[in-house]
Amino acid sequence: MSLKSKPILIVFRLIVGGVFIWAAVTKIADPLSFAQDVKNYRLVGQTLSFLTAIFLPWLELIAGVSLIIGVFPRSSALVISGLLVFFIVLITVTMIRGIDVNCGCFGTFSRKADFLLILEDSIWLLMSLILLFSRENDFCLLKRKS
């Protein structure tokens, strides 16, 4: 199957975009809980945890929607790939530090930050990278240059 295979790319966009929209909506619904989840990683203080909880879910939501509807799809794939790389590094560092923490990725549906989560994020990252590097631009409201 080639990267020029349009159905596969559309499926990838729906999956990755959908996951990001779902993750964002669960966090937007309860920003304070998400701020506490961020604080639980013990990497940043109160203010940065709060700012992350205020802006990150919206970044995820807009990137997810953009990817699906095709407004700046390459940019949204770039943002999503960047976020996923950050999440994978964050979970790895947290595991190395021996901190047992809820990932906070899906609000109240979150689970433990562990190896399985890294694997899951890696799958989304692979799909997102394929979208980033692909020349196809189906569903694009704003056509991109290829």
Added chain:
Amino acid sequence: MKLLKCFARDLKNTAGFLPENLMSLKKIFVESDTWQGVAFILALALILGTVSNLGLIKRFIAGEFNQAFISKDQFPGLVFISLEEAGDLWFTQKAVFIDSRSGYEYRRGHIPGAISIPLEEAKEKKGELLAIIPREPSLVLYCEGGDCLSSLNLARILHESGFGNLRIFSGGWKEWTAAGLPVAKESEE
């Protein structure tokens, strides 16, 4: 080695990872469209995040979330107390102390009379453990101190289970021992 190279080439071809099918990283980064899009996404997130959370931002600036991200409306009766207040409550026996650290840490030393409810066990055996906590008078929860969060997370569980009048001694075990206040070990009790 040759076999591996052949396999890698076949895999690339099958997956479509051919140079003509892919855009180069350089081209993606050089394209102005890419950065316009990133700027658009970031700006929109910044605007929507600010607008939708204006109320919370005001409360944060006012200092409501200085100690924890707990809304006073959502968690009435949950307050943070200092070492002096914790000491007063302990000496006058007006509160039951709850130690949310691990069982091992509790056995090594704890505030005398404190009940051990490790956070992880509270999550797993909620009903069983919560049954041993008295509902009156008030409860003082503590963990190691510093940036420990298990007392706060346990307070959330207790609040959800119907406990009111919860106090979190944020200085925790470190502050208590540093002040030279009484301590107990499991063998002494």
